[in-house]
Amino acid sequence: MKIRAVIELVLAVCAAAGCVVSWLAASTTVDVAPILPGEPSTTSVVHSAPLLVLSLLLATVAGVLAVLGIARLRRG
Template identity: 60%
Template sequence: MRRRAVLGLLVAVLAAVGCVSSWLAAGREVVVAPVLDGEPSTMATMYYAPLLTLSMLLAAAAGVLAVVSVAALRRR
């Protein structure tokens, strides 16, 4: 049982790393055209929705796995 809980914690850490890398890969900066003539252009961040969804799913999975694994270790 202890081995299974430790494996769950390892998978939770991997899911958290995947969450962060997915979140960082989801955004990119783009140049926004000026509204009026003579104004400077600005930068904005655009996000890719599927990668943000993956990031949220991985965060939820990491949280659930961490809680369940810690509870299993404490029960022992």
């Protein structure tokens, strides 16, 4: 049972790393055209909804696997 607990903890760390990568990749900076002629253009941050959902899903999976792995280590 200890092997399974270690595997769950390793998968939890991988899911947490994937969560961070997905979260960082979700935002991009775009140039926004000026409203009035002669004004400077501005920048805005645009977020990708699918990458944010993936990040939240991976965070949930990482949390569940971490709890299961720690519970198995404590029981065993």
